[in-house]
Amino acid sequence: MTVERAVFCFAGIMVLLSVALxxxxxxxxxxxxxxxxxxxxxxxxxxxxxxxxxxxxxGLKTERECGAQA
Incomplete structure (x- = not known):
């Protein structure tokens, strides 16, 4: 998982949590x-x-870092 995807996942979980609360x-x-x-x-x-x-x-890598390894 990249940093960008982790941030979107975390933001989505926080929004759902806040709505439930x-x-x-x-x-x-x-x-x-x-x-x-x-x-x-x-x-x-x-x-x-x-x-x-x-x-x-x-330790997560960005999309750019993952692309540079390919």
Whole structure:
């Protein structure tokens, strides 16, 4: 799995988790969903993603690194 795919997977899990928490625990978890969306929005402009940094430190390679090995 590449960093890019891991970030999409992680974001999807977080969105689903936040929706479930909003539905079953408290409507205030709506703000968790807003935070996730805002982080994805700022990433599209800045390229900065804390989750990607963590995945890189865990040893995942980027798509570019995987392409260079082929």
């Amino acid at each position: 909003t539905h079953f625990v408290s409507p205030l978890f709506f703000w968790f969903t807003v935070f996730i969306g805002a982080n994805m929005f700022q990433f599209s402009f800045t390229g900065f993603c804390p989750a990607a940094i963590v995945f890189k430190k865990l």
